[in-house]
Amino acid sequence: MDFLTIYAEQITDSLNAVLSAEDVIQLIEKPKYDDQGDLAFPCFTLAKQFRKSPAQIAKEVAEKIEHPFFEKVEANGPYVNGFLNKALVSREILQMILKAGGNYGSLAIGEGKTITIDFSSPNIAKPFSMGHLRSTVIGNALAHIAEKCGYKTIKINHLGDWGTQFGKLITAYKLWGKEEKVKEQPIKELLSLYVKFHEEAEADQSLEDEARKWFKRLEDGDSEAQALWKWFRDESLQEFTKIYSLLNVQFDSYNGEAFYNDKMKKTIQLINKMGFLTQSDGAQVVELKEFDLPPCLIMKKDGATLYATRDLTAALYRNETYQFEKALYVVGQEQSLHFKQVFLVLEKMGYDWAKGMIHIPFGFILKDGKKMSTRKGKVVLLEEVIEEAIQMAKKSIEDKNPDLLNKEEVAHMVGVGAIIFHDLKNERQNNIEFSLEDMLKFEGTTGPYVQYTHARACSILRKTKHDGHYTDISGLNDDYSWSVIKLLMDFPTVIEKSFIHYEPSQIAKYLLDVSKEFNKYYSHVKILSNEAGLENRLGLIQSTTIVLKEGLRLLGLKAPDEM
Ligand code: ARG
Numbered sequence: 340m341d342f343l344t345i346y347a348e349q350i351t352d353s354l355n356a357v358l359s360a361e362d363v364i365q366l367i368e369k370p371k372y373d374d375q376g377d378l379a380f381p382c383f384t385l386a387k388q389f390r391k392s393p394a395q396i397a398k399e400v401a402e403k404i405e406h407p408f409f410e411k412v413e414a415n416g417p418y419v420n421g422f423l424n425k426a427l428v429s430r431e432i433l434q435m436i437l438k439a440g441g442n443y444g445s446l447a448i449g450e451g452k453t454i455t456i457d458f459s460s461p462n463i464a465k466p467f468s469m470g471h472l473r474s475t476v477i478g479n480a481l482a483h484i485a486e487k488c489g490y491k492t493i494k495i496n497h498l499g500d501w502g503t504q505f506g507k508l509i510t511a512y513k514l515w516g517k518e519e520k521v522k523e524q525p526i527k528e529l530l531s532l533y534v535k536f537h538e539e540a541e542a543d544q545s546l547e548d549e550a551r552k553w554f555k556r557l558e559d560g561d562s563e564a565q566a567l568w569k570w571f572r573d574e575s576l577q578e579f580t581k582i583y584s585l586l587n588v589q590f591d592s593y594n595g596e597a598f599y600n601d602k603m604k605k606t607i608q609l610i611n612k613m614g615f616l617t618q619s620d621g622a623q624v625v626e627l628k629e630f631d632l633p634p635c636l637i638m639k640k641d642g643a644t645l646y647a648t649r650d651l652t653a654a655l656y657r658n659e660t661y662q663f664e665k666a667l668y669v670v671g672q673e674q675s676l677h678f679k680q681v682f683l684v685l686e687k688m689g690y691d692w693a694k695g696m697i698h699i700p701f702g703f704i705l706k707d708g709k710k711m712s713t714r715k716g717k718v719v720l721l722e723e724v725i726e727e728a729i730q731m732a733k734k735s736i737e738d739k740n741p742d743l744l745n746k747e748e749v750a751h752m753v754g755v756g757a758i759i760f761h762d763l764k765n766e767r768q769n770n771i772e773f774s775l776e777d778m779l780k781f782e783g784t785t786g787p788y789v790q791y792t793h794a795r796a797c798s799i800l801r802k803t804k805h806d807g808h809y810t811d812i813s814g815l816n817d818d819y820s821w822s823v824i825k826l827l828m829d830f831p832t833v834i835e836k837s838f839i840h841y842e843p844s845q846i847a848k849y850l851l852d853v854s855k856e857f858n859k860y861y862s863h864v865k866i867l868s869n870e871a872g873l874e875n876r877l878g879l880i881q882s883t884t885i886v887l888k889e890g891l892r893l894l895g896l897k898a899p900d901e902m
Pocket of ligand 1: 457459461462497498499650670
């Protein structure tokens, strides 16, 4: 039930269609104050055309509109304010949500279209960084939101599993590595081998030559080099998989940089044939002077390919394999230049589909105002951070609800949910301060607060033993209910906006609003006190659980029924 459209159509009619309903929709605002109704149409832009004052036009439009969904339509200065018929509208909305269940809010804007989402994409033999955590959480939410909008999604983990650093790693392992140590703590051990390589190479130049030789052997398919590379990759992937399963994130493809090794030659030939490859200091580049950007490096002097070469090749491959409408890259803002260059090279090559490629940048995670780094010596192991959040959640559950049956499971949902929500409630470009205590609070703007509100609503439904079939919904017209209903009604629009802006925070903020209004409702309205209208109140509560649960799911959080 789209009341915005109904209102817009009514206004269009009363204006003898000088504006289309779509134009009117663009102009309609939400009034700031409740006494100004639910929808407001400003008449400023029409004054010239009608040669009348906006207030006069508003008055004339208001007089003409009559529709059962509107209790009252009145002019307020230059605005036409529409007051929805609370009982009727709430009946329609509740019936619709209860019928649709988890499908409420699903849209068709992406039907028949595919989006690839390149996210997480950590580097082999290196720790999973806080930046990768952000990419994982944001990318996963965007995938859910896109699916909710009707798109088919391809979730791609573009692993950093290729490049000259693997020559260094193999060299270091051959000189100083121990098999058992790598097996015990793969990431820690491989990282320290890598660090040692750089320390030793400062004094001993021959190490760099050795590393180059090993990388060359790897590229040429040498079996020893390949076996070591594959082992490092498998061990790392096993560590990453632990994190993904804690976060409940899955991928459709793990084709990382190495996957494009045998496909890059063709890319380079293609760029060359089109006449875009130029020499610069012995390297092969694509000039981007016309865009005021430094050239995009395609091939080094020694014939080695680069990160950009692999991304160009991956783009060609993905276009061919998936025929995407959009290709999203959820990668930190420090790689903005790289993606600008890659996209522009493809546009220069004449590929129209490159216009659908979008870099989705995000800010840093800070600890006490400083960038939280997993590199440079002190390794914060993400897995340990997540486990700690789960333990903390378990403690608060034990305090609050010691009799809860599935404490472990709920603690997992709450601990992980706290981390995810804390990330997503902020606009993604902002930096965020990492504090486990803050994110795990059951009040305020946290994931556990939304989960708790959901569980609270579920517990009322459990108490009444309602069977979930609602046959007697007649509508509600008190203000507390109306505040909740109005928000529930917005869910589809919020989903669409958050998709258009690639901004999961809009859903997170919305869920906080719903929770706040619902808790107000809950503390002011006697829900179970009498039979009259009970079905309506329960319907409202059930609808709230549907929206909260589905909204949380979109963000990547579970919603326990009890906590
Ligand atoms: N592995 C890269 C890093 O950790 C991120 C890769 C992002 N995806 C891409 N297609 N370049 O910095």
